[in-house]
Amino acid sequence: MSSYPTARPRRLRRLPALRRMVRETTLSADNLIAPLFIRHGREVVRPIGSMPGHSQLSPDMAAREAEQLAELGIPAVLLFGIPAHKDAIGSENFDPQGIVPLAIQAIKRAVPELVVISDMCFCEYTDHGHCGVLNSRHADNYVEQLGEGYLLNDETLDLLAKASVVHAQAGADIIAPSGMIDGMIATIRHALDDAGQQHTVVMSYAAKYSSGFYGPFRDAAESPPSFGDRSQYQMDPANTREALKEVALDVDEGADMLMVKPALAYLDIIQQVKARFDLPLAAYQVSGEYSMVKAAAANGWLDERRVALETLYSIRRAGADMIISYWAKDAVKWLK
Numbered sequence: 001m002s003s004y005p006t007a008r009p010r011r012l013r014r015l016p017a018l019r020r021m022v023r024e025t026t027l028s029a030d031n032l033i034a035p036l037f038i039r040h041g042r043e044v045v046r047p048i049g050s051m052p053g054h055s056q057l058s059p060d061m062a063a064r065e066a067e068q069l070a071e072l073g074i075p076a077v078l079l080f081g082i083p084a085h086k087d088a089i090g091s092e093n094f095d096p097q098g099i100v101p102l103a104i105q106a107i108k109r110a111v112p113e114l115v116v117i118s119d120m121c122f123c124e125y126t127d128h129g130h131c132g133v134l135n136s137r138h139a140d141n142y143v144e145q146l147g148e149g150y151l152l153n154d155e156t157l158d159l160l161a162k163a164s165v166v167h168a169q170a171g172a173d174i175i176a177p178s179g180m181i182d183g184m185i186a187t188i189r190h191a192l193d194d195a196g197q198q199h200t201v202v203m204s205y206a207a208k209y210s211s212g213f214y215g216p217f218r219d220a221a222e223s224p225p226s227f228g229d230r231s232q233y234q235m236d237p238a239n240t241r242e243a244l245k246e247v248a249l250d251v252d253e254g255a256d257m258l259m260v261k262p263a264l265a266y267l268d269i270i271q272q273v274k275a276r277f278d279l280p281l282a283a284y285q286v287s288g289e290y291s292m293v294k295a296a297a298a299n300g301w302l303d304e305r306r307v308a309l310e311t312l313y314s315i316r317r318a319g320a321d322m323i324i325s326y327w328a329k330d331a332v333k334w335l336k
């Protein structure tokens, strides 16, 4: 009797069509969300040095980009704003004439069918670059207990509620709070409901880690913290149990969709959240995940297309229904 194997998985890999028939994970435009960075002005296209292929766009140019994305079948965009003015409490975030409300209106006018998601956070809008109100300027009474520069949770919630209503009234379909502020989901849900925005979806950045992979984004959104880092509100990369707790709280508070961020270094978290919770799950393939491949590809060390699609499949395999990715547009073209 021959000692050659009878089980031969390779049989199913011989032909491209056979491989397609047994492919277990799908990836299509339906799964992708494209982030856009918006700044004031007209006909502005300002390349982002740390993220080749991406630019800060004025609302008119963002609307044009949105048309192309919709044409490719991408269902949604995620907006980040670069304000004209920054201050201690990030006032432009709740100004109806602020940069994101203007962009939402321009995009909705151009492509009404495209889902517009507003990233709801204060770090782009505050002069100190943190994701909310700090004790030093607005509540000196906490300084002694909490140390200077501590991010005040409940004061920040009030502002998140206000800004979320403004963005929803401008036409945002989804509000996506990304600040890891305790209670942000319930607060935003109630504020939206009270304002007659019961139909507005809340997508929670439920498990967001304090990550070095956000490096290029802070250049793109002009939002680096002026002191310290975000580890007093974003999660410790060493923790899993805590992520599941964060997600459970957001589910209880009424989140419609969940998110894990970043993606590639947290595939285990995506998998566990998917297994335990019955809500649509997004993963954010963040700026550093994009830029490190871009940089290696520019040196001829990696094949960008191959590696980008491989990472996107890995995120889908882990269980993400949706992937926010700077490769959204390229990926759809590559998959055609």
Ligand code: PBG
Binding pocket: 119, 121, 123, 131, 178, 179, 213, 214, 215, 216, 217, 218, 230, 285, 286, 287, 288
């Ligand atoms: C705002 C926010 C950040 C990102 C998304 N929303 C920056 C941060 O938390 O420091 C990062 C996205 C990326 O790196 O692509 N809080």
